[in-house]
Every structure is written in structure tokens, then in C-alpha cells.
Amino acid sequence: MKTTIKISAIAIALMSFTGCMQGQKSDKDVAKLDVMAEEPTTVLVGEVLSQKQQEALSPDDVIKSLADGNTRFINNNLTARNHSKQVKNSVSGQFPEAVILSCVDSRVPVEDVFDRGIGDIFVARVAGNFANEDILGSMEFACAVSGSKLVLVMGHNHCGAVRAAVDDVKLGNITPMLQKIKPAVAMVDYKGDRTSGNLEFVEMANHSNVKNTISNIRKNSPILKEMEYKGEIKIVGAVYNLETGKVDWLN
């Protein structure tokens, strides 16, 4: 407390001295100085995706742009965003370019992974990134109602949910949840050790789970299947690498 008072006293003394030397600053000058002090050194992005911008995008544009965003993420070069401006600019509507289904894993921050901000992407998350009826409804809302151009199913390596499905873990509501992942594990053509101790098998199960989710989306959502058939959207898969931060696109 004493130090603060002392510094303030020195500051006031210096200000008075400067005022004496240069003449008092006008109100205009003071306002100008205030603006300069608040001006950030980096240009912050305050705009959000508009309907016009969304409509101009093709599914392939979105894939490329997400891949570019992932490169910026890996290079620690994320876009600086003015969140309060983006909040204001997105109130009247949203026109996200994609819907991404990810695992709940805390090490997969989806928006950051693709360098995306407010209004850019829909994100649905569930342990093991499978698509049940509610997730399908959310995806249909994203594409058929809100105009998104891409459905991306993104798994990740070392996935705990997939490992639990591999080991047939039984616990509370986790038991029925794992039932949605287990068919993908069973589909893996592998003759060796089929336990979570075998990383090779777990990663094969991971890939199988992403592919199985995609085929379930096509099978259980005639709306999305038709949109894909017409070329209005693409449904694609990827696996996020926890070691490198890189998204590996399947196919």
C-alpha cells in the first residue's frame, strides 16, 4: 500500500512537472492519448462468417480452409480475435461452414485445432465420436437448416472411449455408451492381441470407429445422404494426433 501511494505521488509530481514544461494538454489531446493507449498492437479479427460468405464456399473449400487452420495451430500462429466484437456481430444469426463431431477428450480443443472462432463451426462432442439420433439431428440442423458445407467426424489417437470399448469395460451409463463403439472394434480385421495394451490394434479400432460413424451417418440420415449425393455437402473423416496437434484426413 505504502509503495503504491509513493509511486502515485511521484507520478502526479512528474505529470505536474511535464504540464508546466509543455503547457496543459487539451481535452482532445487527452482523448487521443487514451485511444493510443488502448490500441492493441495486433489487428484483431472482429468479423464473423456471413451468409454470403458461407454460400460461396464449396465443401472442398471448407476442407482446405480447415487444413490451413490446423497448420496455423501447429505453428502456434492462431488468428487473434476480438471476442467481444465477434459476440456482437454474431447475435443476429449464424452461418458456420462445417459441423465437426469430436470426442469429449480435453486434449482436443476443436476450435483451436482448426483456428476457428465464434460463428465459424458447429461442434458436437461425445466420448468416442459416434453418431446417435441426437447427434444426427444436430448435424441435419447444421447442414439442412443452417447451410454448413461439411460434416467432419474427427477421432483422435489414444482415445480412452475406444480403449474402453476394446476392453469391454462395464460401468454405469458407460456400458450402453460403449455399445455404440463396439461394432467398429469388432470390424477390425486383426489376428493378434485385441486388447487396449496393443497400441497398433487400438489405433486400427480408432480408424474403424471414424469410418463406421461416417457410414452410420449415411445410413441413418437420408437428409445428409441426399445432400452429399447432390454435392451440397461432403461427409469426411479425420484423426487428430495428440503428440503433434496434426489432423490426419482419412481418404
Ligand SMILES: [Zn+2]
Ligand atoms: Zn477420445
